[in-house]
Every structure is written in C-alpha cells, then in structure tokens.
Amino acid sequence: MKYIIANWKLNGSKSLLSEFLNQFATHSLHNYVVLCPPHLLLSDLDNKHIDNFFMGSQNVSEYDNGAFTGEISAEMLAENKIFHSIVGHSERRTLFSETDEKINIKIKQLLSNNITPILCIGENLEQRNTNTFKKIIDLQLEEAFKNIKIDDQTIIIAYEPIWSIGTGITPDISQIIAVHEFIKTKIKQMYPKNVNQFKITYGGSVNLKNYNTILSSAAVDGVLVGGASLDSRSFYEICNFKN
Numbered sequence: 001m002k003y004i005i006a007n008w009k010l011n012g013s014k015s016l017l018s019e020f021l022n023q024f025a026t027h028s029l030h031n032y033v034v035l036c037p038p039h040l041l042l043s044d045l046d047n048k049h050i051d052n053f054f055m056g057s058q059n060v061s062e063y064d065n066g067a068f069t070g071e072i073s074a075e076m077l078a079e080n081k082i083f084h085s086i087v088g089h090s091e092r093r094t095l096f097s098e099t100d101e102k103i104n105i106k107i108k109q110l111l112s113n114n115i116t117p118i119l120c121i122g123e124n125l126e127q128r129n130t131n132t133f134k135k136i137i138d139l140q141l142e143e144a145f146k147n148i149k150i151d152d153q154t155i156i157i158a159y160e161p162i163w164s165i166g167t168g169i170t171p172d173i174s175q176i177i178a179v180h181e182f183i184k185t186k187i188k189q190m191y192p193k194n195v196n197q198f199k200i201t202y203g204g205s206v207n208l209k210n211y212n213t214i215l216s217s218a219a220v221d222g223v224l225v226g227g228a229s230l231d232s233r234s235f236y237e238i239c240n241f242k243n
Ligand code: PGA
Pocket: 007, 160, 164, 165, 166, 167, 203, 204, 205, 206, 224, 225, 226, 227, 228
C-alpha cells in the first residue's frame, strides 16, 4: 500500500471536489489517499464512506486559540474529523516565513490532536548543486522533531526538492532513492523503535508519465502530487497504482 497525497494549493472549487468524490466513491482503493484542498472545501466525508480516502489540511496554526486572525487550529481540524495535515511545505516556508521552529510547534499541535502530520522537507537548487542538500535535510528533520516523543502515530514525510516543485523537472529515480534512504537512516537514529511508523514519500512534478517509476521503488512509500492532482482522472489513475 502506498500513500498518495493531493495538494491542491490555492486551487479547486466545490464542483471539482464533488467530481473527485464521485470518481473515488465508485471503487475501493488499495492505496491510502489523502486529498488536501483549501480549508473551505474540507469535509469530514462521513456521508461518503470511501475506504482509504481521507481529507487533509494544507496548513495548521501553531496556536491553540486567541487573537490570530485567519488561523485554523489543530483542535478545530480534529473537531471536524480532519486527521491529516501538511506542514512545512516549501511555499509556506518561503512565502509565509514558516521557520523550522514554527514547524516543530505545528507538529506538536497536530500530534496532540491525533492528526497525522505530512511534513515537507527538501533542498533548493543551490543546495543541490553545492552538494549541501543532505546537511539541509538532516537539519530540517532535527529541527522539525526537536523534543517530540512519538508513541504509535503515523508520520508522513514528503521529500520535495524545491527545484522540482511545479517545474516539470524530477530527480533521477536513483537520486530519489538515495535521499529516501538517507532520511530513513536519519529517522532510525532519531526514533529507533518507531522507524516503521514513518512513511517517506516523494513530491515534485509527479505526473502520469513518472508516477509508475517513482512508486515502483520499495524505498518510496508514496507521492505528494500538486498540479497533476487537479485533474480527477489523472489523480485517480495515480491512486490506483499497483506494484
Ligand atoms: P507539483 O507540486 O506536483 O505541482 O510539482 C508538488 C507540491 O508542491 O507539493
């Protein structure tokens, strides 16, 4: 079973969501699918009962409550039965000043509300070209999980090289595997007893042409899909990947 996550970013509509739900309601899925639309389109799917299909948030506040205009808390997500949330996407890091410190607090908020974090990490082009990317990824993991104790929760990590997001350029499968193995080794050091609870997925220009190669690797537990997740038929095909 692979983890297939859709990140709609600031796209989508009620009609697109209902098109997706109708498409996914027709067959049962053998992969684990999480659809992350903008907050206003989140629904708890109670009346749909689609096996292995969940909704997720693209972001969460680091605060519990208070005078924080525009924010949505982890508790509010949980109250609305949203039990997955992306955290630390590179667009939030660069466009909305999300620091590793804030990401750490957000992961704590999510875990204490039984929400599965989908933590995005990854290097920019300069860090890749200067071969410092492993150091960056190492640091992002250290900071994200600082003082966090894991019990039996599942944690999803999305390795998303920034130079691949929305560009149509993907790393070679050997490069993807190498980073996934590096992340796994690091997690093993940090959480030797919980390593199997960490699912390591790849994100960045995943589409109908490359998903099969990427998902066929045993080192890849899933994919996070941006642009290609906006087309219900393309995304549905990716979600039906079989080994
Ligand atoms: P992309 O986006 O698939 O459009 O490259 C991925 C992401 O930003 O999560």
